[in-house]
Amino acid sequence: MTQGPDITRIAMLIGDPARANMLLALMDGRALTAGELAEVGGISAATASGHLAQLVDAGLLWPRKQGRHRYFALADADVAHALETLDGLAAAKGHMRHKPGPKDAALREARICYDHLAGAHAVRMFDCLASGGHLTVYHEDIGLTAQGATFIEGLGIDVDALSRLSRPLCRVCLDWSERRSHLAGALGAALLARFEELQWLRRSRDSRHVTFTPDGARAFAKAFS
Template identity: 55%
Template sequence: MKEGPPIAHVASLIGDPARANMLTALLSGKALTATELAHEAGVSQQTASSHLTKLLDGALLQMRKQGRHKYFALANADVASVLESLMGLAASDSAPRTRTGPRDVAMRHARVCYNHLAGKCGVQLFESLRNRDFVGQDAEQITLTDRGRDFMRDFGIDIDALQVQRAPLCRTCLDWSERRTHLSGSLGRAMLARMEELRWIKRDPDSRVILFQGEGAAAFAQTFRI
């Protein structure tokens, strides 16, 4: 049998259920320990260690040491984007599915995707920016317009500071539940952080769900109106 293309190896790494659970647990943007990831995958620590070694060797994860602990995180935003796209592809399967409980409804509404906003609210945010000419889109290339810069500064985001970073300012990410585009990149991360600063939202500590609090939902709807 011929050796497959490089994607075959990456697909085999993601395709194992235990490793898939570990990778999706890291979509929140948090770094987790091997023990925490073993719990997420439902496997023993020894088995988790073997899986983590394969994911590190495959450049899907990065590891950082702090004191006596080792923390694992997704290697980069490209890995997060691939995972989100694959989840969308899986969700598009036409086979009958059982609609799961309230937490999944909340996940579809608003969730964290590698430290930017995803779900229905993430798509609404992007559509609002695009419809009001705050961002321009050419194929998959997203650019912030002059009007968009003014809006972001008024919103409390230091665009000049973001632009000196190595990370792209604006990127597209295909939302797995909505199957439409939401905004990622350093701007997407900064906007989520700003909404947290304004106390519009808070993160559910036990999942990737984003919860609106107080008048946050009304403020979001007004600021990012379609």
């Protein structure tokens, strides 16, 4: 008997087109209702209910209640990381579901990957932090240097507070559109939150796309050039 983790159940659940679409719709960190996810999956409400129950049971989704309404979100950052990695693998192997359009170009430039920034902007930020001596990077091993901590604190982020969280401070995430690394983990999430706080960028209401304001684009370019 084969021992160790069994990936077959997870692979089967993610491999269904309707379930895959529902999971990817949650990659911007939002929580959606069963009806909204049914529409995304192109299936009936009754069918969606069965799919969502399986995803919750497998630990891939987190069911949330607010009043009489029930919402679903990705269970944690590990699920999002796995989905982004699969996106990157599919893109690298040429398994694309449609021809690129305007929305795809916008997503490739800047988007939300669960709780951190992804796309060309995120990759440029990662490269700048690494080349500037703020991050030590060796394949998947990544760390924030003392110089980097000073730089991040200069942006108004409490590095000590982030270091006390249970999640990793820094984590490498493979960007599916750029096929290179961007920054995830507690620091990646804190940077995105700070950019929003500073009004450097705005989230789209109906997609993972984010738009940099003119002032925000200039400030981002100055900080990460």
